[in-house]
Amino acid sequence: MTYILHEDSRSGNCYKIRLTAALLGLRLERREYDIIKGETRTPEFLGTINANGRIPVLQIGAGDSGRFLPESNAACWYLAEGSALIPSDRFAQADMLRWMFFEQYSHEPNVATLRWWLAFVGEPSLSAAQRSQIVAKRAGGEAALDLMDEHLARQDWFVGQSASLADIALYAYTHVCEAGSFRLRDYPAICAWLGRVAALPGYVPMAG
Amino acid sequence: MTYILHEDSRSGNCYKIRLTAALLGLRLERREYDIIKGETRTPEFLGTINANGRIPVLQIGAGDSGRFLPESNAACWYLAEGSALIPSDRFAQADMLRWMFFEQYSHEPNVATLRWWLAFVGEPSLSAAQRSQIVAKRAGGEAALDLMDEHLARQDWFVGQSASLADIALYAYTHVCEAGSFRLRDYPAICAWLGRVAALPGYVPMAG
Numbered sequence: 001m002t003y004i005l006h007e008d009s010r011s012g013n014c015y016k017i018r019l020t021a022a023l024l025g026l027r028l029e030r031r032e033y034d035i036i037k038g039e040t041r042t043p044e045f046l047g048t049i050n051a052n053g054r055i056p057v058l059q060i061g062a063g064d065s066g067r068f069l070p071e072s073n074a075a076c077w078y079l080a081e082g083s084a085l086i087p088s089d090r091f092a093q094a095d096m097l098r099w100m101f102f103e104q105y106s107h108e109p110n111v112a113t114l115r116w117w118l119a120f121v122g123e124p125s126l127s128a129a130q131r132s133q134i135v136a137k138r139a140g141g142e143a144a145l146d147l148m149d150e151h152l153a154r155q156d157w158f159v160g161q162s163a164s165l166a167d168i169a170l171y172a173y174t175h176v177c178e179a180g181s182f183r184l185r186d187y188p189a190i191c192a193w194l195g196r197v198a199a200l201p202g203y204v205p206m207a208g
Numbered sequence: 209m210t211y212i213l214h215e216d217s218r219s220g221n222c223y224k225i226r227l228t229a230a231l232l233g234l235r236l237e238r239r240e241y242d243i244i245k246g247e248t249r250t251p252e253f254l255g256t257i258n259a260n261g262r263i264p265v266l267q268i269g270a271g272d273s274g275r276f277l278p279e280s281n282a283a284c285w286y287l288a289e290g291s292a293l294i295p296s297d298r299f300a301q302a303d304m305l306r307w308m309f310f311e312q313y314s315h316e317p318n319v320a321t322l323r324w325w326l327a328f329v330g331e332p333s334l335s336a337a338q339r340s341q342i343v344a345k346r347a348g349g350e351a352a353l354d355l356m357d358e359h360l361a362r363q364d365w366f367v368g369q370s371a372s373l374a375d376i377a378l379y380a381y382t383h384v385c386e387a388g389s390f391r392l393r394d395y396p397a398i399c400a401w402l403g404r405v406a407a408l409p410g411y412v413p414m415a416g
């Protein structure tokens with residue numbers, strides 16, 4: 001099967017899909033878009049690839065038979081179906097999804113957004129409304145990192161005894177959170193877990 | 209199996225789980241908390257039920273053997289596992305999760321938050337930072353509703369030929385979105401779909 005990742009390679013959401021594919025030994029073709037230049041808001045992108053105007057989108061199959069799957073965690077689910085990255089136990093599988101929904105609701109909008117604003121958009125270019133959210137997003141991001149650190153002080157992986165999509169989803173923006181002004185040294189259990197993820201066979205770094 | 213839903217019954221996220229259980233014919237016990245009064249931030253709640261201090265939490269099993277599952281969409285997944293509410297086709301299943309992640313990332317933080325701020329907290333009680341987000345949240349909510357309306361103009365259900373967890377997840381806050389100042393009459397395909405969901409065998413309303 002041909003897999004094509006429509007992405008902006010600076011995005012941790014896109015990296016999740018590349019990391020999942022790498023850990024599974026799957027080959028991905030890559031198409032790069034610059035979201036700051038609006039390349040995911042063109043009529044062609046909106047009409048064919050994602051009406052929601054966002055990356056990543058995983059394209060499954062080439063040409064006219066291609067199907068398009070937006071939302072990073074859903075794309076990871078598709079790729080990992082039937083693999084050890086999704087636990088088969090009923091509670092563990094739901095608990096993995098629990099951490100993936102936590103990632104999109106409580107972690108990404110704080111940890112990823114501050115990185116994007118501070119490291120890519122640049123603080124002087126932020127709107128007044130964005131600037132007024134920095135304090136709340138820093139507090140929200142620290143609360144998410146606290147919760148992760150507390151959990152990882154008790155177990156090596158988010159769910160069960162081995163790496164799952166929950167680890168991949170949370171790794172993507174956590175390991176680059178210092179670009180958003182968070183301090184990894186405040187979270188020793190997270191730091192140890194980051195090392196475990198980076199040591200997984202097949203691991204690929206974000207820039208690459 | 210004993211299922212206990214820890215909830216604030218005003219929350220659409222909690223209602224998703226009640227609606228899923230009702231459509232599946234499962235019985236839920238219910239424990240009510242007032243989130244405005246901080247009842248999900250007590251040491252007991254944080255220590256036993258959810259360290260993230262949020263509802264809903266689905267408790268599976270009573271007493272010391274009980275296990276706790278936060279995140280509404282993960283709880284729905286647990287309850288619906290093996291049922292017709294989760295399609296078995298690989299792409300359809302991932303596509304259902306795609307709409308559920310869309311709900312938590314692009315829909316709930318806009319559509320649900322404005323309802324909460326305007327109908328429960330009250331505009332005079334909002335902080336300046338919250339007030340500065342109203343315009344962006346209204347635009348974000350309208351974009352999410354536009355995308356849903358466009359999709360539902362082409363098909364009766366979000367994924368495949370019958371109701372799935374994607375419909376339940378998106379129904380919860382969409383059907384009460386007017387409390388957040390959105391106008392349902394602007395979205396005719398959504399209105400028709402709301403009627404199809406409410407006609408499902410076993411359907412229960414939000415207040416009940």
